[in-house]
Amino acid sequence: MAASRIDGRTLRSQRTRQAIVDANMDLMLEGNLRPTAVEIARRAGISTRALFTHFPDLENLFAATGEQTLxxxxxxxxxxxxxxxxxxxxxxxxxxxxxxxxxxxxxxxxxxxxxxxxxxxxxxxxxxxxxxxxxxxxxxxxxxxxxxxxxxxxxxxxxxxxxxxxxxxxxxxxxxxxxxxxxxxxxxxxxxxxxxxxxxxxxxxx
Incomplete structure (x- = not known):
């Protein structure tokens, strides 16, 4: 049961992280050249605090977004x-x-x-x-x-x-x-x- 809870948390974390990357990508593809943390979090359906939990700085987000862009x-x-x-x-x-x-x-x-x-x-x-x-x-x-x-x-x-x-x-x-x-x-x-x-x-x- 403990392992199942850990796996569940890991899966939710991965989904949230991907939602953030997707939100950032979608905003840029729509023409937003500098999406803000608030805009990205709103599009991803999470809090701004949750966004910074997964991506503590822009460089981390740029790295993940770059992989998706390619x-x-x-x-x-x-x-x-x-x-x-x-x-x-x-x-x-x-x-x-x-x-x-x-x-x-x-x-x-x-x-x-x-x-x-x-x-x-x-x-x-x-x-x-x-x-x-x-x-x-x-x-x-x-x-x-x-x-x-x-x-x-x-x-x-x-x-x-x-x-x-x-x-x-x-x-x-x-x-x-x-x-x-x-x-x-x-x-x-x-x-x-x-x-x-x-x-x-x-x-x-x-």
Whole structure:
């Protein structure tokens, strides 16, 4: 019976913790860039005191929310086979990447606003970038291999083209639609890969 009570308390604690993370995420996805403790607690259906019991500071909450953000972003992710024609790979990768970025846009905007002041948010961003770098490396493996000593530079350039700050610049600063911003990402990614390939081609151009 004692073990059962402990298990029950643990389960309730886990549910409360998840409710807090869900509430914070929902508020950000709805456009609230800086949800307050009162707002998060109200959305989660708990007291503010209970919130701080589970998350004594914002960094702890940012860590848990970052894990959920990555899970949401990759919920429907499908790797693009590296043996497809380049044009098709670029199209499929960028279309999917655009959907992934839009799926967490609210959370990413909120993180961007607090990024300079939070080591945890910078760590979250580094984890997202590392995952993107891996995805790019797998999808465009043939072209990256051809780049030889410039391979790291090429991957970094592709990363810049497909990462959140660039997408935010297209969507927020330039007020592009999702379709327009996706077209820019496709064109930029394609140009980077073609430029790298031509740079390694010893044949003279006509």
């Amino acid at each position: 899970a949401i972003q990759y919920a429907e992710y499908e790797p693009v086979p590296a043996d497809l024609p380049l044009d098709e790979r670029v199209e499929r990768f960028c279309q999917q990447r655009a959907q992934m970025l839009e799926s967490i846009a609210g959370a990413s905007r909120a993180a961007q606003a607090r990024l300079p002041f939070s080591p945890q948010l910078r760590q979250n961003r580094a984890r997202h970038n590392a995952r993107l770098r891996t995805d790019l490396g797998l999808t465009f493996a043939p072209e990256i291999a051809e780049a030889s000593e410039d391979a790291d530079l090429l991957v970094t350039a592709l990363l810049v083209a497909c990462t959140w700050p660039t997408w935010m610049g297209s969507r927020d600063d330039l007020a592009l639609t999702v379709r327009e911003a996706t077209a820019i990402m496709i064109r930029t990614t394609h140009a980077l890969l073609l430029t790298s390939s031509r740079a390694k081609d010893p044949r003279p151009s006509n």
